[in-house]
Amino acid sequence: MKKISFRNDVLPLKDKLYRMALRITFDTAEAEDIVQDTLIKVWDKREEWPQLASIEAYCMTICRNLSLDRREKKEAQHIALDENLHNRPDVSTPYDKMAASDSIRILGELLKGLPQTQQDIVQLREIEGKSYKEIATVLNLSEEQVKVYLFRARQRIKQRYKEIQGYGL
Amino acid sequence: MDYKYIEQLVERYWQCDTSLEEEAILKAFFSQANVPEHLMPYKSLFAGEKMLQEAKLDESFDAQVLERIQEDETVKAKRVSITRRLMPFYKAAASIAIILTLGNAAQSSFRPAEAVENDYNYENYKDSYDDPEMAYDQISDALQMVSQSLSEASKQDSLLREQVGNQPKGQ
Amino acid sequence: MRRVLCLLCYIACLIPSAWGQDFATKFMEQCGEKDKMECQTVSPKMMEKVMDILADPDKNEDEEVQEYLLSKLKSARIITADRHAEKLFRKAESLIEKNKNRFSPLAEDSAGDHNRIFVRRHDDVVRELVMLQLSPGKDLLTIVDLTGEMDEKFMKLLSSGELKDD
Numbered sequence: 407m408k409k410i411s412f413r414n415d416v417l418p419l420k421d422k423l424y425r426m427a428l429r430i431t432f433d434t435a436e437a438e439d440i441v442q443d444t445l446i447k448v449w450d451k452r453e454e455w456p457q458l459a460s461i462e463a464y465c466m467t468i469c470r471n472l473s474l475d476r477r478e479k480k481e482a483q484h485i486a487l488d489e490n491l492h493n494r495p496d497v498s499t500p501y502d503k504m505a506a507s508d509s510i511r512i513l514g515e516l517l518k519g520l521p522q523t524q525q526d527i528v529q530l531r532e533i534e535g536k537s538y539k540e541i542a543t544v545l546n547l548s549e550e551q552v553k554v555y556l557f558r559a560r561q562r563i564k565q566r567y568k569e570i571q572g573y574g575l
Numbered sequence: 576m577d578y579k580y581i582e583q584l585v586e587r588y589w590q591c592d593t594s595l596e597e598e599a600i601l602k603a604f605f606s607q608a609n610v611p612e613h614l615m616p617y618k619s620l621f622a623g624e625k626m627l628q629e630a631k632l633d634e635s636f637d638a639q640v641l642e643r644i645q646e647d648e649t650v651k652a653k654r655v656s657i658t659r660r661l662m663p664f665y666k667a668a669a670s671i672a673i674i675l676t677l678g679n680a681a682q683s684s685f686r687p688a689e690a691v692e693n694d695y696n697y698e699n700y701k702d703s704y705d706d707p708e709m710a711y712d713q714i715s716d717a718l719q720m721v722s723q724s725l726s727e728a729s730k731q732d733s734l735l736r737e738q739v740g741n742q743p744k745g746q
Numbered sequence: 747m748r749r750v751l752c753l754l755c756y757i758a759c760l761i762p763s764a765w766g767q768d769f770a771t772k773f774m775e776q777c778g779e780k781d782k783m784e785c786q787t788v789s790p791k792m793m794e795k796v797m798d799i800l801a802d803p804d805k806n807e808d809e810e811v812q813e814y815l816l817s818k819l820k821s822a823r824i825i826t827a828d829r830h831a832e833k834l835f836r837k838a839e840s841l842i843e844k845n846k847n848r849f850s851p852l853a854e855d856s857a858g859d860h861n862r863i864f865v866r867r868h869d870d871v872v873r874e875l876v877m878l879q880l881s882p883g884k885d886l887l888t889i890v891d892l893t894g895e896m897d898e899k900f901m902k903l904l905s906s907g908e909l910k911d912d
Contacts, residue, residue: 412644417637424632438632445640510630513623532624535595557591564589567616695768695874695893700789700821707795710788714796714822717890718815718904721877724861725905728853 410455416448419462423469425533430473431480432511440476444469462544466526516563524559527552578611585617602628769849769876770823770891773838783827783834790820811903819894831887835860835880838889842876849876853905872896 410416420441427437427444447468448461458464517525526545530536538556542549584601587593593601604610605621704710767775774785788796793816800813827834842849842864852875855861860880865872877890896904 417640420636421631425627425630428630429627438636441632442640446643449644509619509623510626512619513627516620532598533627535628537595553591560589560591563620695821697790697821699771700787702789702792703786704788704792707792707799710792711796711799713786713824714788714816714819715812717822717824717892720879720888721863721875721890721892722904724877724879725853725863728855728861
């Protein structure tokens, strides 16, 4: 296996990681922070790189865990502070009035309930624009599995739309 | 643009029948300003995806991370060299510690406990008085008390008199 | 590696200090009720200063006795406790009991339950003298701990009961 270089193999993943962190936390500053922490963490574990099946999947896992941690902390704070549920994004808000970043927030909310693998596949497919084959390599799955998971994920999203505005349509 | 086509694409999207290119069309469509009312709900999904797709970190980020890593690197390097440099010192300290330990163990096992010399560790003593006069009073009191109980006891116990009288051969 | 080193150093430091403790220190440490007790200390340095002020050329006989006694002392400590005195007295007794090859009994009151004196001898002189005294009815414990080179004359002077109360 070829030697992994931080500058050439890890650092270029920053945007992908950033988008993932952003999807989970909806906060650009926080996401940037998370990516930095992720990269430092990965760097600290550089002795383990040769044993990894995929450095990309490894980075994603770390980044995802950090993001989820932060979101949990943040949510706990929010609920404790003011229970401002009415300020939370609502999928049925008129869209033309929505701030741009709200789209990201709603996307995050839509994906939140999905199993981790499905979330990752949606992320890789829809946001990173990867082919089934590429996704399969990164996540160490078969192409068939990727298709099945993506199908389930999209069905779930569709289902959620129906739940939210079933009476409206 | 034909909404029929878009509706069809959305339907195929749910079925995972769309290609990456077709999905790109969907994202582009939903990112524009005027989306028809009935397709509005899906705007958040595709437009959100599109926005996320475009989210990027700027160049200064690289520099920041690399800087943090370099700091880490130099600190580590320093640490290693210090440890190495102090290695002989550690070894010396270890041998001294071992000798001291063994010496002490030998000392304490070879000589009987009674034979230990006047080895009180006065370093830990913290004086209660700054004034020698006060200290003198204190000592006088102490001696007074000891003397009193000694003489009382010796009145009752002639054995003690003997013991004090001829110094400690028998004990 | 470093941890082993630390441990060794620690042991090396610990052993001499364990030997170099007088009874009062040990008792205060083991008893664990420091807040209930008061410990007055006169260190060897202070003892020297006391000797300096006693160095008065025209002293009377009593003072001469005092000076002699003090010259034989290196340190003095007095522990007093005015609560749980009985309990602490028993604790002190058992601590001496545990170290009976160090301390031997010198004197005690007839019942042996409220006044006991122990000594540690070496080279024919008393190196340490410990007196445990329980004042009955007052719930007061006094421990006197003297170290130095208390010779035969010292002990005789002390037990003669002729020490002036000043």
